[in-house]
Amino acid sequence: MITQENIKVTAYKSDGFIGKYQKLIRDTVIPYQYSVLCDEAPDTEKSHVVKNFENAAKALHGEDVGDGFYGMVFQDSDAAKWIEAAAYSLALYPDEQLSATVDELIDKIAAAQDEDGYLDTYFTIKDREKRWQNLLEGHELYCSGHMMEAACAYYEATGKKKLLDVMEKNAEHIYKHFITEHNEGVPGHPEIELALMKMYRTTGNKKWLLLAEHFINKRGEDPHFYEKEAAKRDWSVWGNNPTSHDYQQSGKPVRAQSDATGHAVRAVYLYTGMAQLSxxxxxxxxxxxxxxxxxxxxxxxxxxxxxxxxxxxxxxxxxxxxxxxxxxxxxxxxxxxxxxxxxxxxxxxxxxxxxxxxxxxxxxxxxxxxxxxxxxxxxxxxxxxxxxxxxxxxxxxxxxxxxxxxxxxxxxxxxxxxxxxxFGCYAYGENSDMGFCHLYADGEVKFENGMELICRTDYPYDMTVNYSVVKGGRLAVRIPGWSDTFTLVQNGEKLDIKQINGYVILAVKDGDEVQLTLSDTPHFVYPSVKIPAVSGMAAIRRGPLVYCFEDADNGNVLSLALKRGGKITVCEPDTDNPDGITRLKVEAVRFEDNNKPYSFDEPKTTDTPAVAVPYYTWGNRGENAMRVFMPLY
Amino acid sequence: MITQENIKVTAYKSDGFIGKYQKLIRDTVIPYQYSVLCDEAPDTEKSHVVKNFENAAKALHGEDVGDGFYGMVFQDSDAAKWIEAAAYSLALYPDEQLSATVDELIDKIAAAQDEDGYLDTYFTIKDREKRWQNLLEGHELYCSGHMMEAACAYYEATGKKKLLDVMEKNAEHIYKHFITEHNEGVPGHPEIELALMKMYRTTGNKKWLLLAEHFINKRGEDPHFYEKEAAKRDWSVWGNNPTSHDYQQSGKPVRAQSDATGHAVRAVYLYTGMAQLSxxxxxxxxxxxxxxxxxxxxxxxxxxxxxxxxxxxxxxxxxxxxxxxxxxxxxxxxxxxxxxxxxxxxxxxxxxxxxxxxxxxxxxxxxxxxxxxxxxxxxxxxxxxxxxxxxxxxxxxxxxxxxxxxxxxxxxxxxxxxxxxxFGCYAYGENSDMGFCHLYADGEVKFENGMELICRTDYPYDMTVNYSVVKGGRLAVRIPGWSDTFTLVQNGEKLDIKQINGYVILAVKDGDEVQLTLSDTPHFVYPSVKIPAVSGMAAIRRGPLVYCFEDADNGNVLSLALKRGGKITVCEPDTDNPDGITRLKVEAVRFEDNNKPYSFDEPKTTDTPAVAVPYYTWGNRGENAMRVFMPLY
Structure with missing residues (x-):
């Protein structure tokens, strides 16, 4: 087995496609989201999350809690996710002002932590006695999990330890409650499992590994836990049904589960923790x-x-x-x-x-x-x-x-x-003697093992990826399943190399130039006939991008059908294109609507090119019809 | 304007397609449904409707109501609709035993009527004080409407007046409550409007016409009626939202309404009453x-x-x-x-x-x-x-x-x-000097105006309709919009006659033979491109029948696509066909499933005939996939 870890978030820097997005997050998303958290964004749903922490601190000191708690039961997690995003951004782009803002927020969070390590503004403000009574709906472990992730991220990015200390104290409290004192109960919304795995990686404290393992192993051991829990209290948050075992991914022990069921986010968060643990x-x-x-x-x-x-x-x-x-x-x-x-x-x-x-x-x-x-x-x-x-x-x-x-x-x-x-932590991985390139991401990457690469590519629009090796070693490069061909050239010489399970592994020396060329052919994508909602239709994909059709480019999209096996061509960039987005042109027909709901007359057709844009760009030009799967003609 | 009335239910008798259905209702459906109403059908949801009437009578006499009320707030209407069906069946097929059963039930209904004419077992059993407090959900006017329809039908079929007397007394009560005393409020579930129109036709009492008109004109006059009503009480049946004006068809006066909105049954019942009144x-x-x-x-x-x-x-x-x-x-x-x-x-x-x-x-x-x-x-x-x-x-x-x-x-x-x-009342109509043939229904029809016809046809499978004129007059015969051709032959001579608004009008004498031949060509039906869920697909229709495709005839229906413009042929009857059902065969292809959810490979196809059965026969051969709209290839 090839072991592998994520690279450090500081290890990848980009000015390409991903770098632009990372700068957009830094320049627009993080400041905007912080203004939302502080209820300072105009014409926006109230968040109140910062106020919740302030009010929880007052509650802990027996002071008047002012306007109390506002928002979802899991409102705290919005602050946690923002801190995590800010931390990763600081890792890429150090920024004293942002760092000071985060520190200020962390101070408020720390002040909202109970003496015993408990941290959750909803219950601290509303009713301390209800703590841990409603794992089904209460989201306390979910919020702790997100704050643990934020703490690890901020520590990794800045070396500052305050939030990590807060969350280790919180984890101690959880360990005590769920293992030492009660030994029952699992999170209604999984998240803390993967967060504890991150706490373990960050702190090396094996207790957090054991706690993650505990929650994973405990899940579904008693399928009726939530029913028993509900029977013990006379309140609920939303009236969730405690008997929906599949919905809670709690009907069977996790090692006996086979179907992905229930709340999708909860499911994949749980499965992530399971996969990390395994x-x-x-x-x-x-x-x-x-x-x-x-x-x-x-x-x-x-x-x-x-x-x-x-x-x-x-x-x-x-x-x-x-x-x-x-x-x-x-x-x-x-x-x-x-x-x-x-x-x-x-x-x-x-x-x-x-x-x-x-x-x-x-x-x-x-x-x-x-x-x-x-x-x-x-x-x-x-x-x-x-x-x-x-x-x-x-x-x-x-x-x-x-x-x-x-x-x-x-x-x-x-x-x-x-x-x-x-993003770098998903694109790249490493172990002591290998660098892994999972996704093709323009930028520089410095592995802990000493290897260094510079990747240059206009991916996801251009399927050529150039790696300049600064410090060599062994490189595992993915060959995607969607690419029917690939060529790999090392220092001008085409390699005769076979992929194994979607990866090629090659030795690279300092100064090597490696070029990977993947197929840039756009393809129809045919769904299985087992998917009734789109059977007989097709989508378009090129490289990693699924395309869609919008009225903005095509007039009425609903009146279009793509020609079966028709030619798909890559549009030349033109002035009409939103910056840097490659459109596709597909042979199609337009049906003339005969203005009856149902008609015996086959609608007249005229040949027309249909223009497709990447799905991720849809809905950026006002309200219009959009389709990924199109009928075929 | 051509005036026209329904024929009497006794005026049409059939041994053909419709007659077989009417006998099925007589022999199977009516007895079975009665056993359900009496809670005597095995393995079936409890109805309790007869017991509700018995218990309501006890409540009126201050006696113990036993097991009280059970079922929906509108449970009474099940009995009403059953009586109405039984009445029509008795009109066609006199049956003393059935008639005695109906009389017995009517006695129970009469006994459940309050002194003041009020009739509704839900409120009579549960809480008399809540009468007329909740028009939004209470269904009292709905139940009265159905019972009025039953009363008229039973009177028309048998001449027996007891239920009609009960319902006239009930209508008096409603008139008094809604016009004389309160002059506000409209039915949450329209039905009584059309029932009152029937009461007017049956009894000639203009008061019922006025009451129908009242409810229709009152509707939407005060869009906030249900909100005001809700504010006056501290209970509800289902927690329906009184502010959903469109859902209640009550946001505007009816003459200002343009979009069919809300609960579909309520809507068309209302529109029926409106159209009858107009x-x-x-x-x-x-x-x-x-x-x-x-x-x-x-x-x-x-x-x-x-x-x-x-x-x-x-x-x-x-x-x-x-x-x-x-x-x-x-x-x-x-x-x-x-x-x-x-x-x-x-x-x-x-x-x-x-x-x-x-x-x-x-x-x-x-x-x-x-x-x-x-x-x-x-x-x-x-x-x-x-x-x-x-x-x-x-x-x-x-x-x-x-x-x-x-x-x-x-x-x-x-x-x-x-x-x-x-069915005869939908198939045929009449006025003083004309018989109207709206639907082609095998059987004998005797109009009040003296005309008599014998219609022979294997419709809906054979599109030739033969009328033998027993007593002549003027005949209005519909030419359906789905038939691109028609020929009309009178006594062996082809008529050169034009349809006007979908009807031909011809003079017929005693002994005339008139033959109408409509197109029996099966057609693809193309939905408008405005209907996104089926755009690019097609259905099949022949005569009045829409067809569908089932696994039972085709193997996996989801893997089929019909050939665009492919030949559709009428299957010869064979031993595999359920009795008398004409199947169609359509040129089609079968996609080979490549067992991936999404694939770049166009699925291989093989030519195959696809077999279609009339939509009304679907689901008669166990659980299997069924599709009306099919992808085209």
Whole structure:
């Protein structure tokens, strides 16, 4: 087995496609999100998260809590995710002012921590007695998990330890409550499992590994835990049903689970923790369960865009092959979680498929979750919108045709921010004698093992990737499953090298130039006939990018059908293109509408080119119809 | 304007396609449904409706109410619809035992009527003080309306007046409450409007016309009525939102309404009452509103099968063109109500389109709501089911792949029974000097005006209709919009006659033979590109029948695509066919599944004939996939 760790977040710097996004996060998203957290952003849903920490500190001192708690039960996590994003950004772009702002917020968080280590503003402000009574809905472990991730990130980025100390004290409290004192109960919303794995990596304290293992092993051991817990209290947050075992991923011990079920974000956060634990401990039974769950997701319950959790009802996985494009939920956070899971699976086995899915989720659903200007966000990522229906029809209310500024439940925007700022940790990996290139990301990377690379590429639009080796060693480079051909040239010489499980491994010396050329042919993507909602249709993909069709380029998209096997050409860049976005032109026909709902007359067609734009760029030109899957003619 | 009335239910007798259905209702459905009403059907949802009447009588006498009330707030209406069906059946097939059973039930209903004429077991048993406090949810006027319809039907069929007396007393009570004493409030679930129109026709008492007119004119006059009503009480049945004005069809006065909105059954029941009133009173503003609502439904909110109310959320109309095949609601009762509306529109203007829609709704959604053996029923009529998804996925729970026996909310089965047993009233109409043939229904018809016809046809499978004129007069015969050709032969001579608005009018003498031949060519039906859920697909229709494809005939239906413009042939009857059902064979291809969710490889195809069966027969051979709209190749 090839061991592998994430690179440090400081190890990757970019001015290319990813670097531009990272700068957008730094310049626009992080300041904007902080103004939201402080309730200073105009025309935006109130957050109150900073005030919640201030008020919780007052509550701890028996002072009047002012305007009390406001927001979701998991509101604290918005601050945590923002700190994590800010930390990664500081790692890339040191900034004293931002650092001071984070420190100030950390002071407030520290002040909101109870003497015994407990940290959660909702319960601290509202009713201290209700702590740990409602794991099903209370999100206390979820919020702790996010704050642990933030603490590790900020420590890694700045060396500052205050938040990490707070969260070690919090972890001690949790350890005491859940292992020493009670030995029952698992998080309603998994997250702390993967966070504890990060705490272990950051601090080396094995206690956090044991606590992560505890929560993972405990899950589903008593399928009726949440029912018993509910029977002991006379209150609830939302009235969630404690008997929905599959929804809670708690009906069976995790090693016996096979189908990805329930709330999609919770599921992939859990599976990520499981995969990290199996990689760390070599737990094959756990990895086998992860593989089954991976297959359940990627073979039967995933959109072509890497979106998962197809149903709005419970923000959840549906049954196999139930993947409607227009009523899709496909939460941005769920695809971010899928990237976590994929990255953790790569640490178990070097299999290109894991990186393929990670890449599909990133370049399509995750990036698509954010407006190109970084100012608006999708929570829900449909594969088809039709103005007048999407966002309006009772079954399509969640499928908005344009990105809103912020949400009352604001999990996705800061989640995207922390993902993008730490992109290097997904793109690259390392062990003592090898550097791993999972995703093709322009920039410089310095491995802990001493290797150094400079990667130059216009990926995801140009499929040529150039590596200049500054410090040599062994390099594992992924060959994506979507590329039917590849050539690898080292110092001008074409290598005759075979990929194994989607990777080629080569020795590189200081000063070597390695060029990887992947297929840049656009392809039709045919969905399985088992997916009824899109059977007989096709999508378009080029490299990692899934494309879509919008009215803005095509007039009425609903009247178009692509010619079966028609030619797809890459548009020359022109002045109409939004900056740097490569469009595709596809042979198509336009149906003439005969203005009847149903007609015996075959609609007349005229040949027309249809113009496709990358899915991640959709909805940036006002409200219009958008389709990923198109009928064929 | 051509005036026109329904024929009497006794005036049409049939041994053909319709007659067989009427005998099925007589022999199977009516006895079975009565056993359900009496809680004597095995393995079936409890009804308790008869017991409710018994217990209400006890409540009126201050006696112990035993097991009290059970069921929906509108449970009484199940008994009413059953009586109405039994009455129509008795009109066709006198049956002393059935008549005695109905009389016995009527005695129980009469005993449950309060001294002041009030009749509703829910409130009589549960809390007399809550009468008329909750028009939004209480369904008292709805139940009264159904019982009025039953009373008229039973009187018309048997001449027995007891139930009619009960319901006139009830109508007096309602008149007093809603006009004399309060002059505010309209039914939450319209139905009584059309029932009062029937009471007026049956009794000639103009008071019932005025009461119908009152409820219609009052509607939407004060859009906030339900909110005010809700503010006055501290209880609700289901927590319905009183501010959903569009859902209640109460946001505007009816003459100002243009979009068919809200609960679909309520909507078409209301529109039926409106259309009946406009025809009766020559109220053009009201008819104009009916025409706008008709167009809203039939041009933009109706399935190709005549199904309406596409969304499960509220059993309601969605927005324009939101007509998903797989998550369709399309309640059987809504299509029955659409037939009512269409029939009432025909009384305003002799326009074939009204009858076209009435026919489409009947031969597809209404008949499809019932198992061929009359023993099981669909409430919801999807245009696509996929085992494993339909009935299982959170968004498809209502779309069952096989018909259940009965429902806790059992509106549809008795509604279908009363519709089918009174089919003649939809097929034929009359005035003093003309007979109207709206639908082609084998059998004998005796008009009040003295005309008599014998119609012989194997319609809906054979498109030749033979009329033998027993007693002559003037005949208005519909030429359906779906028939691109027609020939009309009178006594062996081809008539050169033009249709006007979908009808031909001809003079016929005693002994004349008139033969109408319509097109029997099967056609592809192309949906408008404005309907995103099926754009680029096509359905098949022959005559009035929409066809569908099932696994039972085809293996995996999801792997089929019809050849664009492919030949559609009528299958020769063979031993495999369920009795008398004509199948179609369509040129098609089968896609080979490459067992990946998404693939660059165009799936291999093999030519294959695809076999289609009439939509109304689907789901009669166990659980399997079914599709109306198919991809094209």
């Amino acid at each position: 990689a760390k401990c070599g737990d094959n039974a756990l990895y086998d369960a992860c593989k089954r769950l991976w297959e359940s997701i990627t073979r039967r319950r995933m959109y072509v865009t890497g979106g998962i959790g197809s149903t709005v009802i419970g923000e959840a996985f549906s049954v196999d092959y139930d993947l409607p494009p227009d009523t899709a939920y496909a939460e941005t956070c769920a695809s971010i979680g899928l990237m976590f899971f994929a990255n953790a699976m790569l640490k178990n086995e070097l299999i290109g498929e894991y990186a393929d899915v990670m890449e599909t989720a990133f370049y399509n659903t995750v990036l698509g979750g954010m407006q190109l200007d970084g100012k608006r966000f999708f929570y829900v990522n449909p594969l088809e919108v039709v103005p007048g229906i999407s966002g309006v029809s009772p079954t399509h209310r969640h499928d908005l045709p344009v990105r809103p500024k912020w949400y009352a439940c604001a999990c996705c925007p800061p989640n995207a921010a922390r993902l993008i700022t730490s | 025809a009766k009173c020559g109220d053009n503003a009201l008819y104009d509103a009916c025409k706008r609502l008709w167009e809203s439904i039939t041009r933009r909110r109706m399935y190709v099968t005549g199904g309406i109310g596409s969304t499960v959320i509220g059993e309601a109309f969605s927005v324009d063109y939101d007509l998903p095949p797989d998550t369709a609601y399309a309640e059987t009762c809504a299509s029955i109500g659409l037939m009512f509306f269409a029939n009432a529109m025909l009384k305003n203007e002799l326009i074939g389109e009204y009858a076209d829609v009435m026919e489409t709704a009947f031969y597809n959604t209404v008949l499809g709501g019932m198992q061929l053996d009359g023993k099981r029923f669909f409430y919801v009529n999807p245009l696509e089911v996929v085992p494993g998804i339909s009935g299982v996925s959170p968004t498809h729970r209502h779309d069952l792949p096989v018909r259940p026996k009965w429902y806790a909310c059992a509106c549809c089965p008795p509604n279908a029974a009363r519709l089918i047993t009174s």
